[in-house]
Amino acid sequence: xxxxxxxxxxxxxxxxxxxxxxxxxxxxxxxxxxxxxxxxxxxxxxxxxxxxxxxxxxxxxxxxxxxxxxxxxxxxxxxxxxxxxxxxxxxxxxxxxxxxxxxxxxxxxxxxxxxxxxxxxxxxxxxxxxxxxxxxxxxxxxxxxxxxxxxxxxxxxxxxxxxxxxxxxxxxxxxxxxxxxxxxxxxxxxxxxxxxxxxxxxxxxxxxxxxxxxxxxxxxxxxxxxxxxxxxxxxxxxxxxxxxxxxxxxxxxxxxxxxxxxxxxxxxxxxxxxxxxxxxxxxxxxxxxxxxxxxxxxxxxxxxxxxxxxxxxxx
Amino acid sequence: xxxxxxxxxxxxxxxxxxxxxxxxxxxxxxxxxxxxxxxxxxxxxxxxxxxxxxxxxxxxxxxxxxxxxxxxxxxxxxxxxxxxxxxxxxxxxxxxxxxxxxxxxxxxxxxxxxxxxxxxxxxxxxxxxxxxxxxxxxxxxxxxxxxxxxxxxxxxxxxxxxxxxxxxxxxxxxxxxxxxxxxxxxxxxxxxxxxxxxxxxxxxxxxxxxxxxxxxxxxxxxxxxxxxxxxxxxxxxxxxxxxxxxxxxxxxxxxxxxxxxxxxxxxxxxxxxxxxxxxxxxxxxxxxxxxxxxxxxxxxxxxxxxxxxxxxxxxxxxxxxxxxxxxxxxxxxxxxxxxxxxxxxxxxxxxxxxxxxxxxxxxxxxxxxxxxxxxxxxxxxxxxxxxxxxxxxxxxxxxxxxxxxxxxxxxxxxxxxxxxxxxxxxxxxxxxxxxxxxxxxxxxxxxxxxxxxxxxxxxxxxxxxxxxxxxxxxxxxxxxxxxxxxxxxxxxxxxxxxxxxxxxxxxxxxxxxxxxxxxxxxxxxxxxxxxxxxxxxxxxxxx
Numbered sequence: 103x104x105x106x107x108x109x110x111x112x113x114x115x116x117x118x119x120x121x122x123x124x125x126x127x128x129x130x131x132x133x134x135x136x137x138x139x140x141x142x143x144x145x146x147x148x149x150x151x152x153x154x155x156x157x158x159x160x161x162x163x164x165x166x167x168x169x170x171x172x173x174x175x176x177x178x179x180x181x182x183x184x185x186x187x188x189x190x191x192x193x194x195x196x197x198x199x200x201x202x203x204x205x206x207x208x209x210x211x212x213x214x215x216x217x218x219x220x221x222x223x224x225x226x227x228x229x230x231x232x233x234x235x236x237x238x239x240x241x242x243x244x245x246x247x248x249x250x251x252x253x254x255x256x257x258x259x260x261x262x263x264x265x266x267x268x269x270x271x272x273x274x275x276x277x278x279x280x281x282x283x284x285x286x287x288x289x290x291x292x293x294x295x296x297x298x299x300x301x302x303x304x305x306x307x308x309x310x311x312x313x314x315x316x317x318x319x320x321x322x323x324x325x326x327x328x329x330x331x332x333x334x335x336x337x338x339x340x341x342x343x344x345x346x347x348x349x350x351x352x353x354x355x356x357x358x359x360x361x362x363x364x365x366x367x368x369x370x371x372x373x374x375x376x377x378x379x380x381x382x383x384x385x386x387x388x389x390x391x392x393x394x395x396x397x398x399x400x401x402x403x404x405x406x407x408x409x410x411x412x413x414x415x416x417x
Numbered sequence: 418x419x420x421x422x423x424x425x426x427x428x429x430x431x432x433x434x435x436x437x438x439x440x441x442x443x444x445x446x447x448x449x450x451x452x453x454x455x456x457x458x459x460x461x462x463x464x465x466x467x468x469x470x471x472x473x474x475x476x477x478x479x480x481x482x483x484x485x486x487x488x489x490x491x492x493x494x495x496x497x498x499x500x501x502x503x504x505x506x507x508x509x510x511x512x513x514x515x516x517x518x519x520x521x522x523x524x525x526x527x528x529x530x531x532x533x534x535x536x537x538x539x540x541x542x543x544x545x546x547x548x549x550x551x552x553x554x555x556x557x558x559x560x561x562x563x564x565x566x567x568x569x570x571x572x573x574x575x576x577x578x579x580x581x582x583x584x585x586x587x588x589x590x591x592x593x594x595x596x597x598x599x600x601x602x603x604x605x606x607x608x609x610x611x612x613x614x615x616x617x618x619x620x621x622x623x624x625x626x627x628x629x630x631x632x633x634x635x636x637x638x639x640x641x642x643x644x645x646x647x648x649x650x651x652x653x654x655x656x657x658x659x660x661x662x663x664x665x666x667x668x669x670x671x672x673x674x675x676x677x678x679x680x681x682x683x684x685x686x687x688x689x690x691x692x693x694x695x696x697x698x699x700x701x702x703x704x705x706x707x708x709x710x711x712x713x714x715x716x717x718x719x720x721x722x723x724x725x726x727x728x729x730x731x732x733x734x735x736x737x738x739x740x741x742x743x744x745x746x747x748x749x750x751x752x753x754x755x756x757x758x759x760x761x762x763x764x765x766x767x768x769x770x771x772x773x774x775x776x777x778x779x780x781x782x783x784x785x786x787x788x789x790x791x792x793x794x795x796x797x798x799x800x801x802x803x804x805x806x807x808x809x810x811x812x813x814x815x816x817x818x819x820x821x822x823x824x825x826x827x828x829x830x831x832x833x834x835x836x837x838x839x840x841x842x843x844x845x846x847x848x849x850x851x852x853x854x855x856x857x858x859x860x861x862x863x864x865x866x867x868x869x870x871x872x873x874x875x876x877x878x879x880x881x882x883x884x885x886x887x888x889x890x891x892x893x894x895x896x897x898x899x900x901x902x903x904x905x906x907x908x909x910x911x912x913x914x915x916x917x918x919x920x921x922x923x924x925x926x927x928x929x930x931x932x933x934x935x936x937x938x939x940x941x942x943x944x945x946x947x948x949x950x951x952x953x954x955x956x957x958x959x960x
Contacts, residue, residue: 129528133520137778138620140610141832141856154856156832158777161797162763188613193538200536200613272434272553273535273562275583343581347532347614354528354615362832365781365789372786379785381517383743386508387634389646390743398520402746402783407650 107309107327108318114334121341122349129353133381134374139362144178145170146362156362164366179355184208199263203256204348206289209249216242217303221311242303250293257285281343288332295329431552438563438594439586445482445554445594452550454885457892458899462925464881468874479593483554485878487600487870488626490593490635499589502633506592509632511572513624521742525620530565533558533616539608544859544886545601555882557608560598561621563591596635599625603864603883604739605825610856622865626740636740639870644736645744649751653698653732654869662731665701666708666724673709677943678950683712686759687723693761694722694795695752697769697912698732699869704915706953710939711767711795713949718802723759730755733766734912735775739866749780753788763791765798768937770824770911771864774831794827796836796910799942803840809947812844817904819845819941820894822887822918823858824911832856837910837938844945851890859886861909863917871920880924884917888925891933899931904956907935 142154147169150156157163181187186204189197220238228235261282264274300306305326312319321327340346347354365371379399385391389406433446450464467484479493480486493499512518513526539557540546546555553559566585570578585591602622609617630636638644644654651658657665666683674680684690694715700707715722724731729751737744753776756764766773777792802808821841827833834855841848851858861868862884867875880888895905909915918935927933934956944953 129524132524132527133516134782135524136521136782138522138525138617139778139830139832140606141829141834143832146832150832150835153834154828154832155834158794158831159797159833159836161801162791162793163797164791182613186613188611189536189538192542192611193536193613196536196538268432269537269540269556270535273537273558273583275581277581278535344532344534347534350528350532351614354532358525358528358617359609359615362778365784366791371782375782375785378520381520383512383518385512385518385631385743386505387631389634389641390631398746399785401743402750405649405747405751407646407648 103324103327104320105318107321107330108313110331111313111334114338117338118341121338122346125341125346125350126353129350133378134371135358137361137363138358140359143360143362145172145175145360147171147174157364164364168364175356175360179352182355183351196263199256199259201256202252203260203285206249206251206253206256209245210253210289210292213242213245213249213303216245217306217310218314220303221307221314224307225311225314239302239304243301246296246303247293250289250296253289254286254293257282257289261286277343281345284332284336284339288329288336291325291329291332295323295325299323299325431550433553433559435559435563435566435583435585439588439591441590443481444484446552447484448549448552448882452552453881454548454550454889456885456889457896460899460930462930465877468877470873474873479590479597481590482594482597482601485874486597486872487867487875488596488629488635488637490596490629492593493589502589502592503587505633506595506628507567507571507587509628510568512632513628514568514572519627519742522620522624525617526624529561529616529618529620530568532614533561533565533612533618534614535562536613538611538613539618542607542611544605544607544862545603545883548882548885554598555601557602557618560595560602560625561618563595563598564621564625567591567595595625596629599623599629600637600865600867603825603860603862603867605860605864606829607825607857607859610829623740627742630741631743637866637870639872640736640740640866641744644734644866644869645741645748648729648732648734648736648748652728652730654734654736655698655702655732657698657701657732659726659728659731662698662701663726665705669701669705669709670712673705673713676950677709677713677953679713679717679946679948681709681712681716683708684723686726687721689760690721690723691762692720692722692798693725693730693756693759693764694767695725695730695733695755695764695772696767697734697772699734699912699916700767700769703919704912704936706940706955707768707937710937710943710953713943713946714799714802714808714939717808717946717948718805719807720802722765723761725755725759727751727755727758730758733769733772733776735772735780736866738771738775738779745775745779746783749776749783750788752776753780753784753790756790757788761790763793765793765795767795768910768912768915768939770826771913773833774826778831794831794833794836796827796833796840796938799939800836800839803843803942810844810942810945811947812846812945814945814951815845815941816847817906818847818849818895818898819906819908820849820851820891821854821938822851822861822891822907822909822911822914823854824909824914825858825860825864827911828854828858829856837908840938840942841908844941849894851894859890861887861911861914861917862921863913866913868913868916868920876920876924879917880921884921887917888921892931895931895933901930901932904932904934906941906954907933908938908941909935910938 144151146156264270380397382396395401479490549555569575569582599622604619606619648654735748909918
């Protein structure tokens, strides 16, 4: 059973990484899209971001250096990702459940990072009562139950809202309930494991050390192994669902909502433009499907309302 | 009520479900008078029951969603035609997810399909949903979720799609209702602005419109035949060719020179001018004051500028942005070519929100390098003029209550917020904001092309539902001076928004009941110019 848990963990991590990468690569491989930004755009400079303005407010904006700030963008992006600011502002009842759920997950990731550091330290020979390991143990001991507890409370809250609020219920599919049930099971077992089997996460650090060194030593707790299996399955499952928004959100915000880069001194945009204008659409409506006009460039430069001779002149 | 195919109004008529979309009923839902969002104050504005659609419309077209008909989808006459409608729709939907066909919006559409959590945060941001008394049909998620389920099941062919994403019945009624639902949205993208994930359910409306137009050849006549196609044929969706528009401008120059005591002449086709100004040609016919005001200001400021008589060079509209990417691209290229031909240094747009966005933002990745000419909003230029000291102003001439409507395309979608505010703060002593405003404004109700539609009861719908939130905002902005005794001015610096304001004011008799009038921003500038006779703004006949 222990070996199975180890192998499943390797597999789960690989699936998660590959599936998440596949999503990201698929997105990045899409052709250049048109601009479709939404203000406020936080990277805008000159104090404009504070009231939702942008560089198009400037006279002859194309002659002025663009003031953008990645730090200002991150100052909006990070609170949004950590604290779900948009949900807080626009959907407070949802935020009451969604925030603890998500923040609990972030804390869980933090816990796992701590456990990895602790495991590596122990592998490198740090005594278990050394300062670093002791610190990791004590922080983990506090962080773990808080993380599991917050996620559990949030997941139950989200489930309750999906079941009781008709506006949510009407748009929920079986998968929504399954997802929440999966998180409740994973976090519930994790909490139980902490409370009954592994309060200092010593077993967890040992398991991680085994993963790192490929020393698949036995673990003497079925509950712990169940926790591992559930956690790994949940992680591997995320990129296949709408929950992939936790990493795709970066692109939705940074690339689309805030993607206001103008085509000024931007040869890379013109290069991509040349490529997409050579694409061959197959739309069927009569004003688009013009005989002899194959590419976007051909079609866009053809005037379907003009007299035939007018189009001949432009050819 | 005996006919089971009729809408069962005894039940909660607002609570339609996704499962109802393909039902064999003649009408899916309705918005009753009692449902409408109440308006502030005690004044009775007298909303009436829906004007029934003409029989000629209901017989010919699939009017099976609600009390309104916008997209004229021919009613199938046989099983074969029903199947054809569904299959064509699916063909179009597949093309939306193909890079060659939809490179323009594929990234935004795919991410919206895959990442939406159905949390409904977007619902409360939607002015139609609120104004309709929370009719489910107007919930941003309703339309997009139907679309999403069809996509997952029939296009993506996701394993276990029914279990994972939910099921939907796909038949000709589903398709016809979804097409009509795409025209129950102003595409103002206020919903997208509130999405915690960054999904864009408003975009789905536009993408559905694209399927109908680009694949099925079905678009509203106002936007297509009498819109983008007419513009490409004669130069303007108003029907004015170059000769007519030049004649009209001559009349405007003469009339307003005499009226204002300020002699001016609008220049045409000046090669090498600094600025090509492109108006929405609707201004020339409906709001000549606006056109005259631009000419007066630009001349007084000593600018080097011109209008163009080239095809579409005198009408900045680009209705393609409302329904069709190909038409968007074609129109943008015509505008760019007109500027290129004259060799101007930049294009400046008159007061038209969607034209601003179309050529500045959307066409930024359509126009090839040889035609890339800088494009600028009129508002930074006007601010520069007003603050330059070249023109003398007397703000006391504008000493009446003024509020300003923010066109979505200018503010939420382009971030042009402050220049117009700097002007009104300088020239209008009694200026007050609507709440909310700037990037968080509400659409006027005419957005996404509705402002130019007045077929059967569309105007009634625009006033009762789509424009209701804006109406509430206007009344609240003038809370301290309600009633007909105080003349009040709504600055709506966008032609489509002005069209909507005109209809709102007429429909609810707001001139008589509330002393309201409307026009653009440049009219306020000229009204305050010392070199112009007082009284440029006409309170009585601005309709």
